[in-house]
Every structure is written in structure tokens, then in C-alpha cells.
Amino acid sequence: MTVGIVMLAHTALDRAAEVARHWATHECPVVIHVDKRVDDAEFLAFQANLADLSNVRFSARCACHWGKWSMVEATQIAVELMLSHFADVRHVYLASGSCLPLRPVSELVDYLAARPRTDFIESATTEDVPWTIGGLDEERFTLRFPFSWRTNRYLFDRYVRLQRRVGFRRRIPDGITPHMGSQWWCLTRQTLTAILEDPERPKYDRYFKRVWIPDESYFQTLSRLYSTNIESRSLTLSKFDFQGKPHIFYDDHLHLLRRSDCFVARKIWPNADKLYRTFLNDKKVAQNKAEPNPGKIDRVFAKAVERRTRGRPGLYMHSRFPNRHWENDLTSAPYAVFEGFADLFDDFESWLANATGSKVHGHLFAPERAEFVGRPDTYLGALSSAPALRDYNPRAFLTNLIWNARGERQCFQYGPSDTQAIGDLLTRDPNAQVFVISGAWAIPLFHSNENFSDIRRQAAALQKIESEHLDALRLPECRARARIWTMAEFIESPMEPLQIIIDEIGPRGRSRLTEAPKMADLAGFGQFLQNLKNQGMHPYLMGDFPSDDDPRRKPRGRRKPYLVK
Structure with a gap:
């Protein structure tokens, strides 16, 4: 039994090809979904780059938009292809084209083999999560969102206010309790099969198509129905800033990434040559059996967020002039x-x-x-x-x-x-x-x-x-x-x-x-x-x-x- 990698790619396909080859040559099947908005010539070149690998497949393509159902649909298509073509896959690991494995693949395979029935997915109710950005917690499950938050913010906000004013509220399907968490999970074959083959799936799909950012709630919610053992955490190191945007890792984050002991990190800068060269090195050997622990570097990220939002005490400059009452002390010294x-x-x-x-x-x-x-x-x-x-x-x-x-x-x-x-x-x-x-x-x-x-x-x-x-x-x-x-x-x-x-x-x-x-x-x-x-x-x-x-x-x-x- 092994681990299958489902990869969602839409940019920097040359780097995605490097990572896919790394997984595939270490006996991990890979199914790749490429955003339909990617130029066909670029997609065909990407396919040709990996044509020599028998355990790499490309799923049917759909146009993916942030915060929309298309992200879940692309994942469903790729996972179904993975489960139907690779019978020896016991866990499916969802990653993006900008993800990078930080530890030898053998360590991940052994780690999951020792936990054959454990699903690793952040899954918490809206009352229990502190990281939601945008002012929508429970409402993301009870309102409708036909307009894009990124491309049509004006209509998005107006329509939300209208629904609040008239008291509109969608009915949550019986039997489920909405949960939220990171999009990047690792689920067992049994759990994924139960989700994708559930007779109630059309009903659930119709409901989540109108949920805001469903890729952070669809699998997180439905896995609670079928999993026998959930660990509510992700094996992927993914950090976000105070605006809800992912931190990007550069070459100078090398030692920080090593300290996390996580198996995979997201989001890697495409030009971080040192990171790709170091972590995709076939000669590296397993050095420890430590549990993934992103909390070890949380202090560094917390300090970075504070420096970005509040700056140094008493320093005002064009690149970071704070809003009133956001200052990290008004002056720098007594x-x-x-x-x-x-x-x-x-x-x-x-x-x-x-x-x-x-x-x-x-x-x-x-x-x-x-x-x-x-x-x-x-x-x-x-x-x-x-x-x-x-x-x-x-x-x-x-x-x-x-x-x-x-x-x-x-x-x-x-x-x-x-x-x-x-x-x-x-x-x-x-x-x-x-x-x-x-x-x-x-x-x-x-x-x-x-x-x-x-x-x-x-x-x-x-x-x-x-x-x-x-x-x-x-x-x-x-x-x-x-x-x-x-x-x-x-x-x-x-x-x-x-x-x-x-x-x-x-x-x-x-x-x-x-x-x-x-x-x-x-x-x-x-x-x-x-x-x-x-x-x-x-x-x-x-x-x-x-x-x-x-x-x-x-x-x-x-x-x-x-x-x-």
C-alpha cells in the first residue's frame, strides 16, 4: 500500500513537474488537475514533460475560481481518477502545484502506513475556529454567494447585506454539521470512497455549491460522517497572514522549514531554487521520526505578523504607515x-x-x-x-x-x-x-x-x-x-x-x-x-x-x- 498525490496546479508548471516527478519516482502515484484557464500549449508541454512516468495521470480540466465550487469539483474529479486507477493507494494526499515535500517520501509513507485508518484533515465548527477572515463565519453556510468576492466585491457585499436585511437563511441539510479547516488534507481511501459514493452526494453537492469557499468546508464536513478516526490537523505546513493570505516561502526560509518537521510546505516561491534543490535531492536520507509540528515556528510567524501590522516602535515610513491606533507605540523611546x-x-x-x-x-x-x-x-x-x-x-x-x-x-x-x-x-x-x-x-x-x-x-x-x-x-x-x-x-x-x-x-x-x-x-x-x-x-x-x-x-x-x- 502506498500514498497517492492529488495535485492542483494552475501556474509555475515547470516547478509542479519537478515535484510531481519527485513523488512519482518514489513510488507515489500522482494525479494532476490543471486549471482549464491555463493555455493549451503550456498544458501540453507540461504533459509531455511527464509522459515517461507511468504512474502520473492528468484528470479532466475545469476552470477553477477562488472561493467557488469549481475548486471542490476539480478535487472530486482528480480523486475519483486516483481511486479508480491505483488500487494500492490507501491514503490520498491533496497538494497544490506550489507545494514542496520537506522530508523524504519514505518517511511520509511509513508514517501513514502506521496509521492506516487515520484521516488527517483540519475540521472544526465555526464556533471553534479563530482564523476566518472577512466577517463571515456561520453565514457562509446560510447565505447565497452568486458573486465573486475577488472580482465583484461590490455586488458580493451588497447581496450579503440584502440577505441579512430580509432575514434570508438557507437550510443546512439534515444530518450534517458544517465544519471548516485547511483545504490541504490527507484522507483514507475508505473515507473518500464513502464521500464520493454516498447516495446523498447530489444533495450535499447542491448545498455546498452555494457555500462561500466550499473547498475549506466540503470534505471537512462530510469526513465527519464517515471517518472512524480523524486527527484535526494538516500534514502540510501552510501559514496565513492577518489578511488571510498565505505566506510565501523563499530561499532564506530553509532552516525555518526544516524546523517544522512537516512533510509538505505550501506556498513555495517558484524561483526559490535553493529550496527546490535542497528538498528534492534524492540523496537526502531520513534523519528523524519526529511528529509534524508547525507550532514550533508559530512564534516566528506571529512576530512577522506583528512587525508587518505594527512595525517597529515609533518608526513611520512610506512603506508602512500605520492606521491610527495600530501603532506599535507612538514613539521609539522615552x-x-x-x-x-x-x-x-x-x-x-x-x-x-x-x-x-x-x-x-x-x-x-x-x-x-x-x-x-x-x-x-x-x-x-x-x-x-x-x-x-x-x-x-x-x-x-x-x-x-x-x-x-x-x-x-x-x-x-x-x-x-x-x-x-x-x-x-x-x-x-x-x-x-x-x-x-x-x-x-x-x-x-x-x-x-x-x-x-x-x-x-x-x-x-x-x-x-x-x-x-x-x-x-x-x-x-x-x-x-x-x-x-x-x-x-x-x-x-x-x-x-x-x-x-x-x-x-x-x-x-x-x-x-x-x-x-x-x-x-x-x-x-x-x-x-x-x-x-x-x-x-x-x-x-x-x-x-x-x-x-x-x-x-x-x-x-x-x-x-x-x-x-
């Missing part, structure tokens, strides 16, 4: 944003750079220009300081900056007078550390020499912007790590929050701060805030400032003792 610090402290950028060893920029989103560290016109990755280029896509500007400078923490100043287009990014990015001294934007207004009416108007606008920004940072769904101090709270004891900042973004083991950066002159600032109030603008983000003194010199009263009973 960074810090300081709001109000450069207003409260003189030369804060230099002090922070010395204290933490980070790259400390100015206001990257200032209206006039991007203030890179050192104020160059261009920065890493040819990022321009021109505001027009930056503001064309502020999010890309920031993510590119973090990516180009990865390996070195970036810090920059930000405030309500800057471009606010990155506010949403900051709140959604777990890599962002945002430190805010609320109300500090008023200090430059305090020192300005503008008309007070203009100052009041600017203060009201800036306060509204910052208030909305702080509300976003305080939302429960905010993923940035934010620390917010009012201005009055901060300047009352600046060393404590500055130490917190240094501990969080500075190198570990840094000694405690002994000196704070020089603070701006705030004499009269309290009266300035009172004047804003008198003019009808309430500056509430600064905290509780006295109106007649510099808050830095405010005496701190001794705390009253209290008794705990």
Missing part, C-alpha cells in the same frame, strides 16, 4: 516635556542638560522656528527648523526626532503659545513624561512692555489653551506620565520637584541637588495677577499668590502641633 520651566528659570535648558546629561531643546513648536539644542537650522535626520515644514505634520516631526536621536533622551520646552497640534500625541504616548508648572506662561507677559489691555487678552487666551491641555493630561485614559504643579506651589519649595525630575530622567546614582537654577525676578508678580483680576480676567492656574509680595520671600509659619488620640 522623552520629557517641560512646560513653564523655561519661563520660571533663567537658562533652564543648560542647567537641565548638565544635571541629566540629556539633549535639552528649546521650544520645538514655537511659532517662529523649531528651537533645536544649539539652535541649528537642521537637526538629526535633516529635520528643518522651518515652522512651515514642521507644522505640515507636527506629529511626524516629533516622532522622527525621537527615532533619529534614539539612544539619547530628548527633552524640550512646550507651552500654550506653541503649536498645539501634538497635544493629542502627548496624552496618548506612554513614552512621554510631561512636567508642568501651570500658569508660568504669565511670567513673560509680566515682564513685557505691552499695553495692559493686550496683555489681558493674551493671558485669557493662553490660560484657556493650557486649561484644556491640563484637562487632557488628567484624564484617566491619558497614557503619558504627567506631573503638574501650580506656579505658587512650585516656587514655595522648588528643590523638591526639581529633585523628582532629576530622579526620573537623570542617570541612576546621581547625587541629590544642592542648587536650583536661577529663578526669574518675580517682585510685583502678585500685584500683576491682581491687576488682571481687576480688569475682569481671573488667572486661576497660578495658584494662591499674595498680591503684595514676592512669593519666594513669603515666611512659612510654624505648623501647629496636634494631638492624636
